[in-house]
Amino acid sequence: xxxxxGTASIILKKQDNYMINKFTxxxxxxESCLKLVPLLLREIKGVKDVRISGLDGHVVLxxxxxxxxxxxxxxxxxxxxxxx
Numbered sequence: 371x372x373x374x375x376g377t378a379s380i381i382l383k384k385q386d387n388y389m390i391n392k393f394t395x396x397x398x399x400x401e402s403c404l405k406l407v408p409l410l411l412r413e414i415k416g417v418k419d420v421r422i423s424g425l426d427g428h429v430v431l432x433x434x435x436x437x438x439x440x441x442x443x444x445x446x447x448x449x450x451x452x453x454x
Contacts, residue, residue: 388418388432388433388434389433389434389436390431391430391436392429392431393453394426395429395451395454396451396452398425398427398451403451404424404425406449407429407451408420410446410451411429411431411446416434419432427454439453
């Protein structure tokens with residue numbers, strides 16, 4: 371398991387042939403946010419599953435590859451959601 375420093379909380383590890391990518395998203399404040407953010411993140415190439423823990427914004431992406439912070443930021447572009 372590797373940890374990357376910076377403002378995003380990212381932990382990467384291989385599990386069942388998928389990479390587990392963890393991020394924290396800020397700006398979530400309601401149930402609609404909890405439905406919209408996973409829809410946006412599923413549009414990232416290689417993402418197979420998105421789990422969000424709640425309004426605290428902890429997001430787990432299962433993907434075929436490492437998902438960069440930049441890819442998450444691009445998927446959230448034009449919204450009030452930010453990778454924090």
